[in-house]
Amino acid sequence: MKSLSWPLALLLTLLFLTSCASDDDYVQVPSQTLLEDRLIELYGSKAALILPTTNDLSLIPSDFNNPITEEKVALGKLLFHETGLATNPNMEGGMNTYSCASCHHADAGFQSGIIQGIGEGGTGFGLHGEGRIKDALYQDADLDVQPIRSPSVLNVAYQDVMLWNGQFGGVGTNEGTEAGWTVGTPKETNTLGFEGVETQAIAGIDVHRLVIDYDFIFNSEYKVLFDAAFPGTEPEECYTKINAALAIAAYERTLLPNQAPFQRWLNGDEAAMDADQIEGARLFFDEAKCFTCHSGPGLNGMDFHALGMKDLEGENVFNAIDDATKRGRGGFTGNPEDDYKFKTPQLYNLKDVGFFGHGGSFQTVRDVVVYKNNAVKENTNVPEVALSSEFTPLNLTEDQIDLITLFLKAALYDNKQNADAQSSADMGCN
Numbered sequence: 333m334k335s336l337s338w339p340l341a342l343l344l345t346l347l348f349l350t351s352c353a354s355d356d357d358y359v360q361v362p363s364q365t366l367l368e369d370r371l372i373e374l375y376g377s378k379a380a381l382i383l384p385t386t387n388d389l390s391l392i393p394s395d396f397n398n399p400i401t402e403e404k405v406a407l408g409k410l411l412f413h414e415t416g417l418a419t420n421p422n423m424e425g426g427m428n429t430y431s432c433a434s435c436h437h438a439d440a441g442f443q444s445g446i447i448q449g450i451g452e453g454g455t456g457f458g459l460h461g462e463g464r465i466k467d468a469l470y471q472d473a474d475l476d477v478q479p480i481r482s483p484s485v486l487n488v489a490y491q492d493v494m495l496w497n498g499q500f501g502g503v504g505t506n507e508g509t510e511a512g513w514t515v516g517t518p519k520e521t522n523t524l525g526f527e528g529v530e531t532q533a534i535a536g537i538d539v540h541r542l543v544i545d546y547d548f549i550f551n552s553e554y555k556v557l558f559d560a561a562f563p564g565t566e567p568e569e570c571y572t573k574i575n576a577a578l579a580i581a582a583y584e585r586t587l588l589p590n591q592a593p594f595q596r597w598l599n600g601d602e603a604a605m606d607a608d609q610i611e612g613a614r615l616f617f618d619e620a621k622c623f624t625c626h627s628g629p630g631l632n633g634m635d636f637h638a639l640g641m642k643d644l645e646g647e648n649v650f651n652a653i654d655d656a657t658k659r660g661r662g663g664f665t666g667n668p669e670d671d672y673k674f675k676t677p678q679l680y681n682l683k684d685v686g687f688f689g690h691g692g693s694f695q696t697v698r699d700v701v702v703y704k705n706n707a708v709k710e711n712t713n714v715p716e717v718a719l720s721s722e723f724t725p726l727n728l729t730e731d732q733i734d735l736i737t738l739f740l741k742a743a744l745y746d747n748k749q750n751a752d753a754q755s756s757a758d759m760g761c762n
Contacts, residue, residue, distance in 0.1 A: 383590040395527040403560040408583030417542040422474040426452040437461030441681035444482035447692040451476035487630030487678040489585040494528035499664040501528030533577035544573040589680040589746030612739030633676030636661040637720035640709025642693040698737040
């Protein structure tokens with residue numbers, strides 16, 4: 333028999349060696365590497381998701397018309413918690429009893445600790461804001477309550493319009509919505525040309541029955557703070573509602589959960605997340621497709637989606653929810669194609685939150701993950717045709733759901749955000 337040619341013999345030898353290789357020769361790619369490779373694939377680098385440090389003001393996204401300064405932030409932080417601005421209540425007993433922080437509780441992820449935020453007419457707070465209740469002296473009609481869940485003010489620096497329907501903000505996403513900036517309503521504030529954070533702060537002072545009083549500022553320690561935040565400004569132009577709101581917005585833009593384990597991991601600390609959190613993150617940015625809506629450093633989005641979630645309802649909800657609120661983005665733009673769509677929220681510091689969804693119809697983070705995995709609407713008033721194309725079954729296993737939930741609750745939780753001394757002093761009591 334003729335001998336095999338040497339190239340063929342070499343080929344057969346290689347095939348034999350390859351086929352006989354043991355399983356022990358297989359090298360599994362570490363989850364950390366898989367996650368990092370995936371983020372590079374999606375965003376070019378891990379750095380694209382890094383939140384700036386709170387004191388690096390130059391890296392925090394800001395409104396061109398409201399540059400962030402240390403002096404503005406210091407002033408805004410106090411005004412955010414200042415109950416002394418509450419001088420326009422519906423009832424005398426509400427005088428000096430509420431502030432921005434009443435509905436944006438630091439220990440509830442800077443949102444309300446109850447299903448429906450209460451400004452004037454609320455009393456108590458509790459550890460995570462869950463102890464705030466209606467004052468027995470108030471009728472429902474006199475309450476300052478929100479017709480929708482109070483959104484978090486964490487990561488607002490990465491949002492150019494505010495509220496679930498995006499109605500506040502006179503630039504960017506809201507270009508072309510000028511017909512909805514109704515004169516005589518808070519939405520008219522959009523005509524000032526600020527981004528959403530600033531616009532909401534300006535409008536919110538009146539909406540929530542707060543007053544920026546010239547004499548109060550001029551004759552208090554606030555005068556020095558306003559002078560420092562707005563140097564070279566004449567008193568009549570310095571001690572104003574707009575400047576107070578711009579300072580509050582500057583402070584809100586610095587509320588960045590940059591010490592969460594995921595953020596520390598992005599910055600190079602490979603031990604910041606455990607193996608399960610890393611796997612949950614990998615699923616988040618891959619099979620679960622969460623990243624298609626929740627992206628960027630704030631893991632939020634400026635798109636609006638109809639996910640068929642319920643509106644506020646139940647015995648702890650005060651006053652009827654109006655039709656415009658139920659229609660979401662469509663209630664603001666007047667465009668039927670926007671009906672039942674709501675803005676994609678940020679995902680940090682959810683561990684201490686007790687209600688999720690624009691109507692608070694979910695009680696845990698896992699509930700929301702399960703809902704999106706099943707993709708079956710819960711609100712019968714939302715037509716199937718209106719549902720987002722992103723709202724489709726994900727076919728995740730129970731273990732995968734648990735891992736994603738762990739990533740959301742633990743790896744995106746910055747407990748240092750809840751260590752605000754002013755918040756603790758103002759809000760940590762009953």
